[in-house]
Amino acid sequence: MDPPASPPAASPVLPERERRFIERQRVGRLATADRAAAPHVVPVCFALSGDALYVTVDEKPKRRPGAPLKRLRNIAENPAAAIVFDRYDEDWSRLGWVMLRGRAEILAAGPEHDAAQALLRARYPQLAPMRLADRPVIALRIARTVSWGDLSAEG
Secondary structure, three states, X not given: OOOOOOOOOOOOOOOHHHHHHHHHOOOEEEEEEOOOOOEEEEEEOOEEEOOEEEEEOOOOOOOOOOOOOHHHHHHHHOOXXXXXXXXXXXXXXXXXXXXXXXXXXXXXXXXXXXXXXXXXXXXOHHHOOOOOOOOOXXXXXXXXXXXXXXXXXXX
C-alpha cells in the first residue's frame, strides 16, 4: 500500500511576486469599514515587514484637527481591512493590482510601533522632520493576498 500523498505545500501569505510589486509602489489605498459596514478608502504611505503592513498617522494637516481619523475609528469598531496597490497603463496588457486583506490593529507605542515608524521613515524621507514617536501606527496582519494582471517590473 502506498503512503498517503503529502498535502500541497502551503504558499506564503504574501508571495514573493506580489511582495515585489507592492514594494515598487509608493502609495496604496487602505479600505476600512465602520460597524455598519460603511466603507472608507484613503491613499496611504506604507511599509512591509514579514506578514505585516504598516501605515503611520503622520503630521500632514487633517480634515478635522484633533478629531480621531475615520480610519482609526473604523478599525476600533471593525478590524477587518484591506489595501490595494495598482498600476494603470493605457496599454491594458500592462494593468496589474494586488489586494491584501486581514485584521488591522492600532499600535500606540512599544517595540513594534517603534520599528514600524523606523521602516516608514526609511522608505519616505518626507517623514524625517515629523514627530512620529507619539503617533499611532496601523498594523495590517496580512491573512490573504489576491492579485491580477501584469505584476512584472517592466509592466
